[in-house]
Amino acid sequence: MDGNEELKEKLLDHSMTREELLLEHTHTFIAEYSYKTGQLEIYPEDGHFVDFDRKSLDTDFEHAFYKTVFKRDLPLYQQLIDFSGVTHSVQRDANIRLYVVPHIYEWFRISVLYYIDEDGERDRIVLAFTNAEKELEAVHELKSLVTVDSLTQLPNINTFSMQTWELLKNHPEREYAIVRMDIRKFRLLNEFYGTSEGDNVLRFLGVKLQECMDSEELYTYCHLTSDIFAVCMSSDMESICRVIDSIQTSMNHYPVNFEMVMSFGIYIITEKDKQERIPVVTMVDRAAIAQRVKNNYMNKIAVFDDKIAEKEYAEQNVIMEMNNALGSDQFHIYLQPKVDMITGRIVGSEALVRWIHPTKGVISPVDFVPIFEGNGFISEIDFYMLEQVCKMIRRWLDKGLEAKPVSVNLSRSNLYSPRILNDIMTCVERYSVPHDLIEFEITESAFAVDNIHLNQLMEQLQKNHFRVLMDDFGSGYSSLNALRELSVDILKIDIKFLPVSQNDKRADIILRSVTQMADQLGLEIVVEGVETEAQADLLKKMGCRIAQGFLYYRPMPIEEYERVLKKQK
Amino acid sequence: MEDLILIVDDARFARRIETKALQDAGFEHIVEAKTAKEALQIFEEQAPELTLLDITLPDNSDLTLLRTMIKIRPEAKIVMNSAIGQELIIQDALNAGARDFITKPFKEKEFIEKIVKVMKGN
Numbered sequence: 001m002d003g004n005e006e007l008k009e010k011l012l013d014h015s016m017t018r019e020e021l022l023l024e025h026t027h028t029f030i031a032e033y034s035y036k037t038g039q040l041e042i043y044p045e046d047g048h049f050v051d052f053d054r055k056s057l058d059t060d061f062e063h064a065f066y067k068t069v070f071k072r073d074l075p076l077y078q079q080l081i082d083f084s085g086v087t088h089s090v091q092r093d094a095n096i097r098l099y100v101v102p103h104i105y106e107w108f109r110i111s112v113l114y115y116i117d118e119d120g121e122r123d124r125i126v127l128a129f130t131n132a133e134k135e136l137e138a139v140h141e142l143k144s145l146v147t148v149d150s151l152t153q154l155p156n157i158n159t160f161s162m163q164t165w166e167l168l169k170n171h172p173e174r175e176y177a178i179v180r181m182d183i184r185k186f187r188l189l190n191e192f193y194g195t196s197e198g199d200n201v202l203r204f205l206g207v208k209l210q211e212c213m214d215s216e217e218l219y220t221y222c223h224l225t226s227d228i229f230a231v232c233m234s235s236d237m238e239s240i241c242r243v244i245d246s247i248q249t250s251m252n253h254y255p256v257n258f259e260m261v262m263s264f265g266i267y268i269i270t271e272k273d274k275q276e277r278i279p280v281v282t283m284v285d286r287a288a289i290a291q292r293v294k295n296n297y298m299n300k301i302a303v304f305d306d307k308i309a310e311k312e313y314a315e316q317n318v319i320m321e322m323n324n325a326l327g328s329d330q331f332h333i334y335l336q337p338k339v340d341m342i343t344g345r346i347v348g349s350e351a352l353v354r355w356i357h358p359t360k361g362v363i364s365p366v367d368f369v370p371i372f373e374g375n376g377f378i379s380e381i382d383f384y385m386l387e388q389v390c391k392m393i394r395r396w397l398d399k400g401l402e403a404k405p406v407s408v409n410l411s412r413s414n415l416y417s418p419r420i421l422n423d424i425m426t427c428v429e430r431y432s433v434p435h436d437l438i439e440f441e442i443t444e445s446a447f448a449v450d451n452i453h454l455n456q457l458m459e460q461l462q463k464n465h466f467r468v469l470m471d472d473f474g475s476g477y478s479s480l481n482a483l484r485e486l487s488v489d490i491l492k493i494d495i496k497f498l499p500v501s502q503n504d505k506r507a508d509i510i511l512r513s514v515t516q517m518a519d520q521l522g523l524e525i526v527v528e529g530v531e532t533e534a535q536a537d538l539l540k541k542m543g544c545r546i547a548q549g550f551l552y553y554r555p556m557p558i559e560e561y562e563r564v565l566k567k568q569k
Numbered sequence: 570m571e572d573l574i575l576i577v578d579d580a581r582f583a584r585r586i587e588t589k590a591l592q593d594a595g596f597e598h599i600v601e602a603k604t605a606k607e608a609l610q611i612f613e614e615q616a617p618e619l620t621l622l623d624i625t626l627p628d629n630s631d632l633t634l635l636r637t638m639i640k641i642r643p644e645a646k647i648v649m650n651s652a653i654g655q656e657l658i659i660q661d662a663l664n665a666g667a668r669d670f671i672t673k674p675f676k677e678k679e680f681i682e683k684i685v686k687v688m689k690g691n
Contacts, residue, residue, distance in 0.1 A: 070593065071592070103594040103595045103596065103681055103684075103685050104594075104681065104682060104685055105594070105678075137678075153674035153676075154674075200653070200654045200655060203654060203672070204653055207583075207652035210674075211583060214580070214581055215581070253625065253630075255658070
């Protein structure tokens with residue numbers, strides 16, 4: 001018969017008193033001790049809801065239930081039965097764990113009633129123990145969820161913040177650092193092995209973090225989210241490196257066929273941070289910025305410093321201003337002419353973006369293009385540029401000015417948009433620009449990713465009589481393969497292929513071979529970055545004709561380009 | 570020895586947590602070992618009633634120690650303990666003779682309940 005059945009039987013037993021019924025039904029037992037008589041009474045007599053030795057209770061009530069109370073709750077229990085300070089009959093309550101069988105404890109609500117006699121002396125004490133395991137364990141779990149990460153059982157960010165500030169407050173003489181860590185390409189691990197295995201890895205990392213920090217002196221740690229963990233510890237680099245090595249070594253031993261590489265960012269907490277009480281989350285973010293800015297395949301540890309801070313703030317400024325800049329036409333087209341080296345005449349140009357800020361002046365593309373490529377804003381810039389180029393060509397045609405082809409860059413993020421062809425056609429058609437006056441430059445690195453999709457786009461562009469240039473030919477690893485599979489019209493080769501000296505035979509051979517290959521494939525070649533007459537002469541000898549570079553023209557505003565073209569005419 | 574629990578883990582943190590959990594649950598006789606060699610010596614000399622064994626030790630990184638202990642005393646109650654929670658590893662350990670497997674991090678109550686269950690022999 002199980003416990004519930006037994007209880008039902010008892011409750012149906014008509015010989016039980018109401019009091020007995022109530023106690024059974026509510027899983028309660030009561031202990032009443034008289035200080036006058038030294039007598040202890042327990043209802044029900046065997047107190048069968050908890051594990052205690054009846055005989056031991058008789059001998060010493062003060063220590064009664066000590067063996068029954070869960071060790072960690074003993075101080076609370078001691079406080080509860082302590083009569084000192086009690087001047088009149090009163091009740092106190094507490095939640096305490098008691099052993100119900102040896103070693104296994106459950107939650108009980110304990111109500112203690114103190115009875116004082118007329119002389120103010122202790123009369124008796126009544127303890128009512130009610131089993132509340134289900135509710136109180138649930139409350140305990142809920143409280144734990146608020147402070148602890150449920151997957152790894154490590155403190156969460158809120159607890160980490162509180163504990164870190166305690167640490168900084170209690171030990172102001174020491175210097176501390178935040179070390180933020182994550183697993184490189186963790187997303188791939190989840191994809192290859194499933195999130196269940198990903199969770200196993202995170203639990204493992206959490207355990208190893210605790211074990212490794214145990215040998216350090218003063219610290220706090222947490223599991224932030226996903227594969228991100230953080231530690232606050234001594235800023236001594238030797239200690240930090242020791243922790244980092246230990247964690248990486250542990251992760252190397254995780255039994256999965258995946259390179260488990262950790263990335264670490266370090267932020268040294270300053271006095272100013274403590275005085276201003278900057279949020280711990282901000283410190284962790286700074287460590288993350290260091291990782292983002294400095295970490296690469298070789299470099300797995302990055303320390304946040306002023307340079308990174310400046311770079312980050314500059315980047316944030318760019319991001320904050322970019323939409324407004326686009327809306328207020330701060331982005332301008334500059335054109336860099338392409339020149340026929342034999343005739344010296346301009347045969348076309350490349351449209352390049354320049355940011356002319358109303359207060360900061362000209363912002364170099366180096367300072368914003370990588371940021372825009374990183375956050376996807378470059379797609380908007382591409383189409384802005386295309387529209388501006390179309391407008392410009394339309395104006396040339398309407399005014400009877402000479403109109404040479406203009407090449408426009410298409411960034412990688414745009415190439416895979418399903419609407420790209422449609423968007424291009426819409427823009428070009430809006431200004432009725434002849435398609436042979438627009439060319440599209442696509443960087444070689446884009447060809448490495450998805451050739452099928454890209455080839456479809458390029459074929460469509462060519463079908464619509466646009467010319468397509470492969471920019472930075474030879475800079476990546478897939479140029480030849482791309483050439484075989486993709487339809488391009490023009491190869492754009494960078495200056496670095498040019499021999500640096502007369503003795504640079506390899507570069508000489510490579511360039512000659514490329515020009516011959518292009519010729520045989522019916523492709524044009526444009527060489528960019530030409531800066532000297534010697535380079536130009538060499539290129540001409542090799543059969544290259546079209547060049548772009550400072551030897552001929554720098555990128556220039558549209559008006560200047562128009563003047564130069566007019567002069568040429 | 571009856572009621573003696575042997576904790577085998579190279580991590581001081583783990584040994585401390587487990588010892589405290591067991592002591593708070595009323596287990597009084599607990600002994601610790603940091604390496605497979607130490608563990609085997611204690612296992613042979615003191616015959617603990619239950620052994621809590623981490624899979625990864627400096628001188629034993631698989632189930633060899635478990636198998637050795639089972640060979641010495643087939644009736645030995647050994648509970649594997651590891652931060653690696655892969656199902657295959659758990660199954661291998663159970664097949665090799667472990668009575669149960671506790672994955673770290675554990676909740677204390679569940680940890681004690683498993684220990685008690687194994688000690689009772691269920």
